Amino acid sequence: MKVSRNDIINLAKSSYNHTGNVDVVSLASQLGIEVYAVEESDDFVAQIKYSKKNDQFYILVNKNHPHTRQRFSIAHELAHYVRDHDKIKAKGAMNRQNGGDANEEHQADKLAAEILMPDEIVRDYMNQMDVDSTQVIKHGLIAKLSEKFKVSKLVATLRLRHLKYYVPYIEFA
Numbered sequence: 001m002k003v004s005r006n007d008i009i010n011l012a013k014s015s016y017n018h019t020g021n022v023d024v025v026s027l028a029s030q031l032g033i034e035v036y037a038v039e040e041s042d043d044f045v046a047q048i049k050y051s052k053k054n055d056q057f058y059i060l061v062n063k064n065h066p067h068t069r070q071r072f073s074i075a076h077e078l079a080h081y082v083r084d085h086d087k088i089k090a091k092g093a094m095n096r097q098n099g100g101d102a103n104e105e106h107q108a109d110k111l112a113a114e115i116l117m118p119d120e121i122v123r124d125y126m127n128q129m130d131v132d133s134t135q136v137i138k139h140g141l142i143a144k145l146s147e148k149f150k151v152s153k154l155v156a157t158l159r160l161r162h163l164k165y166y167v168p169y170i171e172f173a
């Protein structure tokens with residue numbers, strides 16, 4: 001089933017409202033995509049595949065990577081599913097190694113962050129925390145967001161900046 005950017009953001013919002021965070025595996029399953037955590041070497045991140053024989057999409061993710069990284073990887077592959085649907089069907093697969101060009105990868109990362117931290121939901125959360133875009137975002141709040149949305153602090157920081165909140169530094173710890 002082909003879905004638009006808005007469709008997947010709406011699914012993400014409804015997942016958040018049901019469970020308190022965006023369940024990317026449930027999102028995939030609502031789209032008819034099967035997700036497998038696989039034993040692979042460390043340089044394998046994730047991949048989306050299409051089987052013509054079964055007319056079925058699959059997302060594979062490295063089971064040894066941290067949970068937040070796996071979630072981001074699955075969201076990234078879901079973004080490819082939305083953006084590069086026909087290409088995956090034609091090529092049979094797409095991944096960071098042999099998949100898209102730099103721009104496609106960048107766009108997939110961007111949509112992945114939007115799926116994990118939907119615009120309205122992040123803004124509501126920031127309002128609840130009594131923070132607006134004129135204030136300097138402190139590290140403690142990045143940590144809270146990272147825990148709430150189950151993303152890395154780096155992803156939380158970049159997403160906030162994209163939404164025009166002021167985060168003056170990145171802590172990689």
Ligand SMILES: [Zn+2]
Pocket residue numbers: 076080094095096099100104105108
């Ligand atoms: Zn990719």
